[in-house]
Amino acid sequence: MSEDPRPGSRLAALRRLGPYVRPLRWYLIGSGLAVLGSMACGLTMPLVVKAILDGPVAHRDTGGLGWMIGFIVVLGIAEAGLIWLRRRLVSEPSTRIEANLRADLYHHLQSLPVAFHDQWQSGQLLSRAVSDLSTLRRFIGFAAIFMVVNALTIVMGIGVLFALDPWLGLITLLCAAPLIVISTRYELRFSVLSRRSQDQAGDLATTVEESVLGIRVLKAFGRGPDIARRFGQQARELRTTELAKYKVIAGLIGVIIFLPELGIGLQLLVGTQGIAQGTMSIGTLVAGITVATYLRWPTDSIGWLLAETNQAATACERYWEVRDSPITVTDPADPVPLPADGDGELRLDGVRFAYPGAAGEVLSGVDLVVRPGETVALVGPTGSGKTTLTALVPRLADVTGGRVLVDGVDVRDLRLGDLRTAVATAFEEPVLFSASVRENVALGSPGVTDADVRVALRIAQAEEFVDRLPWGLDTRIGEEGLSLSGGQRQRLALARAVVGRPRVLVLDDPLSALDVHTEAEVERALREVLRGVTALVVAHRSSTVRLADRVALLDGGRITAVGTHSDLLAGNADYRALLSTLDDERERVGSA
Numbered sequence: 001m002s003e004d005p006r007p008g009s010r011l012a013a014l015r016r017l018g019p020y021v022r023p024l025r026w027y028l029i030g031s032g033l034a035v036l037g038s039m040a041c042g043l044t045m046p047l048v049v050k051a052i053l054d055g056p057v058a059h060r061d062t063g064g065l066g067w068m069i070g071f072i073v074v075l076g077i078a079e080a081g082l083i084w085l086r087r088r089l090v091s092e093p094s095t096r097i098e099a100n101l102r103a104d105l106y107h108h109l110q111s112l113p114v115a116f117h118d119q120w121q122s123g124q125l126l127s128r129a130v131s132d133l134s135t136l137r138r139f140i141g142f143a144a145i146f147m148v149v150n151a152l153t154i155v156m157g158i159g160v161l162f163a164l165d166p167w168l169g170l171i172t173l174l175c176a177a178p179l180i181v182i183s184t185r186y187e188l189r190f191s192v193l194s195r196r197s198q199d200q201a202g203d204l205a206t207t208v209e210e211s212v213l214g215i216r217v218l219k220a221f222g223r224g225p226d227i228a229r230r231f232g233q234q235a236r237e238l239r240t241t242e243l244a245k246y247k248v249i250a251g252l253i254g255v256i257i258f259l260p261e262l263g264i265g266l267q268l269l270v271g272t273q274g275i276a277q278g279t280m281s282i283g284t285l286v287a288g289i290t291v292a293t294y295l296r297w298p299t300d301s302i303g304w305l306l307a308e309t310n311q312a313a314t315a316c317e318r319y320w321e322v323r324d325s326p327i328t329v330t331d332p333a334d335p336v337p338l339p340a341d342g343d344g345e346l347r348l349d350g351v352r353f354a355y356p357g358a359a360g361e362v363l364s365g366v367d368l369v370v371r372p373g374e375t376v377a378l379v380g381p382t383g384s385g386k387t388t389l390t391a392l393v394p395r396l397a398d399v400t401g402g403r404v405l406v407d408g409v410d411v412r413d414l415r416l417g418d419l420r421t422a423v424a425t426a427f428e429e430p431v432l433f434s435a436s437v438r439e440n441v442a443l444g445s446p447g448v449t450d451a452d453v454r455v456a457l458r459i460a461q462a463e464e465f466v467d468r469l470p471w472g473l474d475t476r477i478g479e480e481g482l483s484l485s486g487g488q489r490q491r492l493a494l495a496r497a498v499v500g501r502p503r504v505l506v507l508d509d510p511l512s513a514l515d516v517h518t519e520a521e522v523e524r525a526l527r528e529v530l531r532g533v534t535a536l537v538v539a540h541r542s543s544t545v546r547l548a549d550r551v552a553l554l555d556g557g558r559i560t561a562v563g564t565h566s567d568l569l570a571g572n573a574d575y576r577a578l579l580s581t582l583d584d585e586r587e588r589v590g591s592a
């Protein structure tokens with residue numbers, strides 16, 4: 001996310017849009033030709049005016065005037081028609097390219113490993129997916145075409161001026177040339193600011209998103225004013241950058257306005273002398289000034305179009321930064337099917353894991369077998385790597401050493417779709433989406449029937465409350481399921497985990513974030529969910545531990561003890577100490 005002002009890298013980012021643009025190039029070329037045609041009509045008009053002034057007006061003879069006026073009308077109609085055609089032609093490619101880029105970005109985001117999302121702020125992703133792509137749409141539909149067309153119009157116009165009178169052409173050329181040099185210098189300065197402001201807008205979006213999602217916590221802890229201060233500070237920084245952008249643009253606009261005005265003044269001076277000496281006609285001078293005036297917008301707009309191009313190049317760079325992030329968790333080249341008769345054995349064989357860029361390993365040789373149909377609770381001090389370990393089973397991240405095997409097959413040899421059907425997960429914080437109960441439960445198993453959803457809800461002790469919702473399974477639950485209680489959300493998450501009848505369940509303690517009364521309901525649900533399924537359950541509560549057949553103690557990156565809850569209580573001092581801290585902590589939290 002660095003500010004890289006080099007035009008080369010930024011142009012390369014724009015060039016990479018080729019595969020998106022190529023299939024729609026005829027629309028864009030057609031649109032460019034239409035606008036070029038309309039400009040040619042505009043440039044022809046002064047020539048007809050010259051013919052009228054130097055012919056019928058100068059000779060006081062109106063013969064042929066009708067044809068000339070008629071020609072001007074035809075030029076006007078053609079110009080208007082071509083402008084209409086340009087607008088019609090350009091809307092299709094610009095919106096289609098934007099939609100395709102957005103769809104591919106979203107698909108890529110879905111495939112990126114969790115480690116990527118840990119490192120990227122959501123607001124940055126949001127601003128790239130929304131505002132940066134809108135900037136690109138504007139560029140493709142407008143600035144890109146007008147950059148080319150306006151440059152051609154300036155060349156055509158100066159050509160016409162040279163044909164009318166070399167002095168008129170030379171004056172306009174001498175005023176236009178410094179513009180190009182000055183604009184390029186401004187462009188470089190603007191590009192740095194443009195990149196900064198887009199990144200700052202992303203940071204601002206992150207703050208807004210975090211404060212909306214965490215509104216309850218912020219209110220409960222009275223942190224609203226602090227967040228407002230942070231937001232205010234970020235908004236001020238963004239404003240400072242925007243002001244600096246305006247300053248650069250204002251300087252450029254000043255030059256852009258002044259030079260053409262100077263040109264028209266010089267044309268009048270030279271033209272008046274030419275007319276006095278009889279070397280130039282009035283028609284030539286009027287046509288020359290009209291052409292020079294017509295060239296003002298193409299010339300004036302260069303700075304603005306360069307700014308738009310800059311912004312688009314920056315947006316494009318930011319887009320590719322996400323698209324270029326490697327998808328490290330992929331389907332294997334030769335996937336192995338899961339044995340059809342497997343009962344769901346989960347085996348961790350010397351599993352090691354280190355977070356990218358971290359100094360040391362979180363897991364350094366974990367060996368554990370969860371037998372078919374068995375529930376193993378994973379306990380360990382905070383930060384010992386329990387959550388990390390559960391992420392390795394459905395390949396939310398890949399082991400850095402050792403193997404995770406489901407029914408004897410390394411999870412990396414399975415097709416991701418097969419693995420995630422065989423292994424279902426539920427997390428400490430149940431995440432529900434703005435969709436119906438049915439869609440939320442069937443999220444990972446799109447083919448399931450309503451009957452399957454109902455069975456899952458029954459197992460998760462959620463059927464009764466879902467039936468009481470106003471539209472039952474069709475009830476839309478709010479963003480993150482905020483309109484449901486914590487226990488209800490957790491039970492829907494458990495129903496989602498079991499609906500596809502997975503071979504292995506991996507749960508991050510579903511009871512840990514619940515109060516005592518809710519916990520009893522979810523505990524009942526959990527007991528049902530765990531019946532007959534192979535399950536590895538991270539336990540933060542002794543109540544969760546008691547649901548398990550065996551308990552594994554994770555400490556120092558390894559499993560240091562495995563046994564039944566009572567065996568470990570009786571024979572393992574570390575386990576006794578750990579369990580007492582878990583429940584002490586809860587009492588502290590409960591009484592706070």
Ligand SMILES: Nc1ncnc2c1ncn2[C@@H]1O[C@H](COP(=O)(O)OP(=O)(O)OP(=O)(O)O)[C@@H](O)[C@H]1O
Nearest residue numbers: 118355358362380381382383384385386387388389
């Ligand atoms: N995305 C990450 N990048 C780098 N380090 C991480 C990341 N996530 C977790 N860690 C570190 O890995 C270690 C294990 O974290 P993990 O969340 O797996 O522990 P845990 O046993 O589940 O903890 P808790 O019981 O508090 O939930 C911790 O030291 C944590 O700081």
